Amino acid sequence: MRMIVLICLLLMTPIGSAAHAQDDFDSAACVNPLRIATWNIENFNVSRLDDSDSADALVATWAAIDADIVALQEIGSQEAIDSLLTLVNAMTGRDYQAVLSYRGGGSQKVGFAWDSETVSPLTEAAQIDSLRLRGTRLRPGFTMDFRFGAYDFTLVTLHLKATQETPSQRIREAQMTLLAQWFDERPPDADEDVIILGDYNDLLDAAPLQPISEIFFFATSELPDDAVSFIGAEHRSLIDHIALSPGTGASDEFCSIVVFDPAQIDLTEAEFQQLASDHLPLVVTMTTAS
Numbered sequence: 468m469r470m471i472v473l474i475c476l477l478l479m480t481p482i483g484s485a486a487h488a489q490d491d492f493d494s495a496a497c498v499n500p501l502r503i504a505t506w507n508i509e510n511f512n513v514s515r516l517d518d519s520d521s522a523d524a525l526v527a528t529w530a531a532i533d534a535d536i537v538a539l540q541e542i543g544s545q546e547a548i549d550s551l552l553t554l555v556n557a558m559t560g561r562d563y564q565a566v567l568s569y570r571g572g573g574s575q576k577v578g579f580a581w582d583s584e585t586v587s588p589l590t591e592a593a594q595i596d597s598l599r600l601r602g603t604r605l606r607p608g609f610t611m612d613f614r615f616g617a618y619d620f621t622l623v624t625l626h627l628k629a630t631q632e633t634p635s636q637r638i639r640e641a642q643m644t645l646l647a648q649w650f651d652e653r654p655p656d657a658d659e660d661v662i663i664l665g666d667y668n669d670l671l672d673a674a675p676l677q678p679i680s681e682i683f684f685f686a687t688s689e690l691p692d693d694a695v696s697f698i699g700a701e702h703r704s705l706i707d708h709i710a711l712s713p714g715t716g717a718s719d720e721f722c723s724i725v726v727f728d729p730a731q732i733d734l735t736e737a738e739f740q741q742l743a744s745d746h747l748p749l750v751v752t753m754t755t756a757s
Contacts, residue, residue, distance in 0.1 A: 497722035498756035501615045504534035505664035505707055507626065507746035510575070512543035513550050522554060524742035527732040529555045532748050535585045535615060538624040538664040540606075540746075541575045542567055552580060566592045568609045577609045577624045577665070587614045595623065597645045600638065608646065618755045620717075621658055625665040639668065639675035647678040660720065661712030662753070666746065668706050683710040684718040686751050694726050698736050699745040709751045722752040 508525070516522045529537070529551075542548050545567055552563045567578035579592070588611060595608030610623040625646070628638040650661070663683065669675055671687055687708040696707035709724060711717040727748040729739035739747070 497752055497754045499616060499754065500722060501536075501618070501753045501755050502532075502534045502750055503536045503538070503622075503662060503664065503709075503753065504532045504748050504750045505538040505540075505624070505666075505709060506532075506748040507540035507666045507707065507744060508542065509744040509746060510541055510543065511547055511551070511744075512574070513547040515547075516550055516554070518742075521742045522551075524732065524734060524739065525551060526554045526558050528727065528729075528739075528743055528748065530559050531731045532727055532750050534750055535582050536613065536622065537563075537580045537748075538622060539565070539567070539578045539580060540624065540626040540666045542578055543574045543576070548578065548580065566611070568592075568594055568607055570594070570607070573604050575606060575626065577606055577626050579609070579611055579622055579624060581613065585615060588612070589614055589619060595646070595649055597649065598625065598642045600641060600645075605638070605642070608649070616755055619658065620660060620662070623663060625663070625667070627666065627668045629668045631669075636669075636673075636675050639673075640678065643676055643678040647682060650679075650682065659712060659715055660717040662717045662751065663708075663710040664749070664751070665708070666706065667708050670704060670706065671708065679710065682713060684713055684721075685710045686721055686724045687749070689724055690726060696726055696747050696749060697745060698740050698747060707746060707749050709749055717753065720753040720755065722754050724749065724751045 548565045548567065552565055555563055562583045563580050564583050565578055565580040567576040590612040592609060592611040595610060598608045599605045605628060606626045608623050608625050610621055612619060612621045627642055628635045667676060671685060685708055687705065694705050695703045696705050697703060711721055729736055
């Protein structure tokens with residue numbers, strides 16, 4: 468089995484069913500689980516680690532989500548993420564490594580971090596530059612192949628255009644159309660299992676996400692109706708998503724999805740926003756049993 472992980476905002480498709488519901492989740496059935504998270508760390512740069520309270524909150528969050536792979540958004544530089552992972556590795560005993568997009572997106576790059584003791588890269592990371600829309604400063608898609616145990620998968624992380632204004636909605640729809648085209652044009656022998664995670668900057672049922680939601684099952688649709696991932700003031704909403712490929716793809720391996728609760732590290736939501744990010748991580752668990 469191969470699993471392809473793409474990082475984006477996507478909508479629920481007809482593939483969603485009661486079999487995926489959180490109330491039906493049986494942890495014993497999630498054999499050899501793979502934990503994949505997505506987290507927008509809000510304008511993260513190395514200077515934020517100078518504040519010990521902020522550094523402690525970031526490291527504690529990373530340790531609590533306990534993911535094998537983290538899809539990242541809004542990372543300022545390779546130095547910034549490497550510095551954070553040095554602290555994370557010291558606390559957790561894991562060996563996280565990271566790679567970021569190399570052009571586009573300005574100081575808000577996307578990327579991946581993975582525990583090298585549980586996950587092995589199979590390819591170098593590559594960009595889906597079409598999502599930048601002809602050389603704009605929009606962030607590209609970012610893709611990379613990995614192996615977890617006996618299973619291979621590909622990640623793609625995205626951070627779509629922000630704001631609810633009409634021009635931004637049209638840009639997101641164009642980005643989703645191009646992503647669907649990228650998916651459709653993959654080689655015939657490409658992996659069937661695809662997971663897309665990231666900051667989509669739109670709601671699950673939003674029209675701009677339809678080009679992908681018509682293809683993928685949104686694991687995010689299994690969260691409670693009142694779930695939020697963006698906790699910024701009056702704009703509280705679920706705009707970070709995890710989407711799984713249909714049919715015999717990654718949707719068959721879905722076990723569970725959760726939104727990180729700041730109470731796990733003894734912070735209120737307001738404290739988490741101040742010290743860590745205005746986005747809460749999402750974590751999806753996949754079974755990798757053959």
